[in-house]
Amino acid sequence: MEAVVPITFSLSQNYPNPFNSTTVITYSLPAAELVELIIYDISGKPIKTIINETQNEGKHRVQWDGTNDLLQKVASGIYISRLKVNGCEKTRKMLMLK
Numbered sequence: 001m002e003a004v005v006p007i008t009f010s011l012s013q014n015y016p017n018p019f020n021s022t023t024v025i026t027y028s029l030p031a032a033e034l035v036e037l038i039i040y041d042i043s044g045k046p047i048k049t050i051i052n053e054t055q056n057e058g059k060h061r062v063q064w065d066g067t068n069d070l071l072q073k074v075a076s077g078i079y080i081s082r083l084k085v086n087g088c089e090k091t092r093k094m095l096m097l098k
Helices: none
Strands: 023-029 033-041 046-055 058-064 077-085 088-096
Touching (some): 023 033, 023 077, 023 088, 033 058
Antiparallel strands (some): 023 058, 033 046, 033 077, 077 088
8 A cells, every 4th residue: 555645734633632641743744844843831932842853754643741851841731832844834732731
């Protein structure tokens, strides 16, 4: 079976949402691109860089463990995942409950 390559890039809603300690973020790329996936707190402050590298086309899946860049657990609340590819961005709200 041949892999299906997406036409445009997309960012799916994380699951589970709300989440307790970890959540999965999936996204698709139509071509190999530099990908930046960053988690922001509700005030817009970046707290965790998940991806900052060139990746191949296709569907991708990453897990966020609810920590910041210093590997400290973040508080309960609303967070934003932002996927930036080739100058375009997509965002999704995520809710962490402890």
